[in-house]
Amino acid sequence: MISLNVNRKIYQVDADPNMPLLWVIRDIIGLTGTKFGCGVAQCGACVVHLNGEAVRSCVTKVSRAEGQQVTTIEGLSADNNHPAQVAWNEENVPQCGYCHSGQIMSAAVLLRENPDPSDEDIDAAMAGNICRCGTYQRIRKAIHLASEIQKKGGAK
Ligand code: FES
Ligand code: FES
Numbered sequence: 001m002i003s004l005n006v007n008r009k010i011y012q013v014d015a016d017p018n019m020p021l022l023w024v025i026r027d028i029i030g031l032t033g034t035k036f037g038c039g040v041a042q043c044g045a046c047v048v049h050l051n052g053e054a055v056r057s058c059v060t061k062v063s064r065a066e067g068q069q070v071t072t073i074e075g076l077s078a079d080n081n082h083p084a085q086v087a088w089n090e091e092n093v094p095q096c097g098y099c100h101s102g103q104i105m106s107a108a109v110l111l112r113e114n115p116d117p118s119d120e121d122i123d124a125a126m127a128g129n130i131c132r133c134g135t136y137q138r139i140r141k142a143i144h145l146a147s148e149i150q151k152k153g154g155a156k
Contacts (some may be wrong), residue, residue: 002066006031007075017063021055022046024062025072033101037130044129047073047102048108054109073101076108084108087146095133103129107143116147 001012006029013028020039025031025048037045038095040151046058049071076082084107087093094100103126110117110125117125124142131139 002062004029004062004065004070005068006070008069009074013062015062017061017066018052019062020058021048021060021062021065021070022057025057025070030074031074035101036099037099037102042130043099044102044106045099047105047129049076049105049109052112053111054106055061071105075106076105082108083146083149084111084142086149087142090145091138091142092136093135093142095131095135099129099131099133099135103139107139110143110149113144115150117143 002015004011004013004024006025011029013022013024015028022034022036024070025034026036034048034057035045036058037043041056041059044056046056047054048057050060050065051069077085084104088104106126106129110122114121119137119140122140125137
């Protein structure tokens with residue numbers, strides 16, 4: 001059994017220690033907001049936070065997360081009110097939506113580390129998150145809006 005803290009809740013999971021964290025999150029715990037895109041650390045659809053840092057859960061062994069704090073899109077905020085979530089909603093960012101859990105989880109780390117990112121900062125920080133629908137302009141706009149919301153003391 002592996003003990004996992006996901007979104008501040010403890011789960012005892014019966015999984016091979018080498019199983020990707022993504023598999024455990026989706027298929028064993030049942031939190032399906034985090035997506036499988038490429039499985040080889042190339043797209044960013046599977047980004048979650050491990051102790052507050054963005055990791056690609058498709059290539060992170062579940063054993064690495066044992067006893068650590070895992071946060072998925074479902075646990076990013078109490079009421080979908082993280083500044084990035086609010087901004088994504090305001091700007092109607094998603095098209096098909098598939099990539100956006102990962103986009104938002106990456107954006108949340110960017111906004112914590114750089115509360116007022118320039119376009120260049122955003123492009124650099126988000127380069128690992130691919131969107132097949134090409135929503136990059138709206139992602140950029142939403143991150144600027146999230147930065148404003150955060151400055152005004154938005155949730156989290
Ligand atoms: S599914 Fe993990 S990076 Fe693509
Ligand atoms: S909105 Fe479709 S992949 Fe990004």
